[in-house]
Amino acid sequence: MMRDNDLPVTEDELHAYVDGELPADRRTTVEAWLAKHPDDAARVAAWRLQADVIRARYADVATQAIPAKLNLARMSYASRPWKAAAAAAVVAAFFLGGFAGWMARDTSGDLPTAFQQLTAQALDAHKVYAVEVRHPVEVAASDAEHLQQWLSKRVGYPLRAPNLESQGLHLIGGRLLPTPTGTAAAFFMYENASGERFTFYCTRAAGPNTAMRYSGEDKAAAIYWVDDNIVYVISGASERKQLWQVARAAYDQLEPRVTDERG
Amino acid sequence: MIGFKEEVQLAIPALRRYARALTHDADVADDLVQDTLVRALRSQHLFLGGELRSWLYTILTNLNRNRLRSLARRPAITVIGDNDAPGASNPDVGGRDIERALAGLVEEQRTALLLVVLEGLSYREVAEVQGVPIGTVMSRVARARLQIKTYLEDERPMLRRVK
Numbered sequence: 001m002m003r004d005n006d007l008p009v010t011e012d013e014l015h016a017y018v019d020g021e022l023p024a025d026r027r028t029t030v031e032a033w034l035a036k037h038p039d040d041a042a043r044v045a046a047w048r049l050q051a052d053v054i055r056a057r058y059a060d061v062a063t064q065a066i067p068a069k070l071n072l073a074r075m076s077y078a079s080r081p082w083k084a085a086a087a088a089a090v091v092a093a094f095f096l097g098g099f100a101g102w103m104a105r106d107t108s109g110d111l112p113t114a115f116q117q118l119t120a121q122a123l124d125a126h127k128v129y130a131v132e133v134r135h136p137v138e139v140a141a142s143d144a145e146h147l148q149q150w151l152s153k154r155v156g157y158p159l160r161a162p163n164l165e166s167q168g169l170h171l172i173g174g175r176l177l178p179t180p181t182g183t184a185a186a187f188f189m190y191e192n193a194s195g196e197r198f199t200f201y202c203t204r205a206a207g208p209n210t211a212m213r214y215s216g217e218d219k220a221a222a223i224y225w226v227d228d229n230i231v232y233v234i235s236g237a238s239e240r241k242q243l244w245q246v247a248r249a250a251y252d253q254l255e256p257r258v259t260d261e262r263g
Numbered sequence: 264m265i266g267f268k269e270e271v272q273l274a275i276p277a278l279r280r281y282a283r284a285l286t287h288d289a290d291v292a293d294d295l296v297q298d299t300l301v302r303a304l305r306s307q308h309l310f311l312g313g314e315l316r317s318w319l320y321t322i323l324t325n326l327n328r329n330r331l332r333s334l335a336r337r338p339a340i341t342v343i344g345d346n347d348a349p350g351a352s353n354p355d356v357g358g359r360d361i362e363r364a365l366a367g368l369v370e371e372q373r374t375a376l377l378l379v380v381l382e383g384l385s386y387r388e389v390a391e392v393q394g395v396p397i398g399t400v401m402s403r404v405a406r407a408r409l410q411i412k413t414y415l416e417d418e419r420p421m422l423r424r425v426k
Contacts, residue, residue: 053358
């Protein structure tokens with residue numbers, strides 16, 4: 001019978017060996033293998049040399065003085081926690097132009113009414129359309145360019161459907177939705193290999209940035225936040241961790257706006 | 264306990280090293296680090312705990328990918344200084360050779376190799392940064408190593424002949 005450490009050493013294991021990712025028992029086996037296989041030993045030596053040369057080439061960058069433009073203190077505006085930003089905006093924090101004024105209150109449990117309405121609407125749309133078999137979207141992902149141009153034009157800012165392939169989610173398409181305030185929202189739908197659907201909703205709004213929040217129901221849940229005057233709502237199955245991952249993947253693709261020097 | 268900002272501060276030297284190796288341009292590299300820091304501080308409220316260092320590498324990697332995409336619309340130029348002396352301590356493989364070899368890799372492979380070799384991330388951490396399975400990370404690292412090896416073996420005899 002073949003014992004575990006008699007199995008031939010694979011190429012993957014040689015790399016894992018060099019990178020210190022191999023369990024101790026298998027390491028011994030690899031070392032014995034290398035003693036008998038000079039070609040593999042030469043490859044391992046070459047990879048180690050590469051690593052040494054790469055580290056030697058860039059080692060000094062990490063020990064140089066940090067330039068002034070990377071001084072965190074100068075980026076203090078950007079780092080203001082959202083609550084402080086909200087407090088500063090108490091004077092005139094109208095959420096959604098034209099909507100009844102809503103004053104930012106420093107009660108983190110309390111949500112702005114309009115924000116709640118938008119989130120509830122996004123979640124409702126999710127529940128209605130995600131179960132739709134024949135017509136889940138108005139414009140299919142095969143026509144993605146047209147879809148994004150159309151929704152950008154109607155919603156009023158250049159928007160993009162996030163690529164969620166890293167989460168195993170393929171874009172099916174999208175549709176336009178009216179908001180409770182009469183403006184337009186973009187609504188994109190995604191599906192994974194097992195047919196589970198997630199939706200991404202976004203619309204313009206005026207208000208302070210907020211943290212990501214979670215709102216769960218029995219069968220569907222949403223994560224929603226405001227960033228740079230856009231409300232985002234990700235809805236999907238109520239498994240919280242998975243939803244967070246999808247929301248983070250979407251967030252990571254929203255274009256950053258450099259806010260250095262302010263504040 | 265160490266605060267969020269202090270922890271970000273401590274990561275700056277490593278982020279600069281990674282960015283330099285990714286871009287081979289000190290100014291572009293520091294711009295990338297700056298964008299990463301601004302974004303990290305701005306998104307502090309979205310950081311859900313866990314490994315802050317991996318999160319910062321993720322942001323920088325994504326920003327670099329966006330940068331390369333916008334560059335791709337223009338003709339590609341790879342600028343590598345001509346006056347770089349080969350690494351004196353290692354006459355066999357100069358620093359310039361390794362820069363050229365790294366510059367010749369496709370972006371995902373360069374990113375994976377540098378995160379593993381230069382920054383010491385585990386395969387699992389790199390898988391999170393790149394948003395792919397661990398097996399994909401391993402094959403990227405393997406292909407990067409093979410290509411660098413081939414590049415160095417093909418190029419060096421030629422350079423010697425020129426000298």
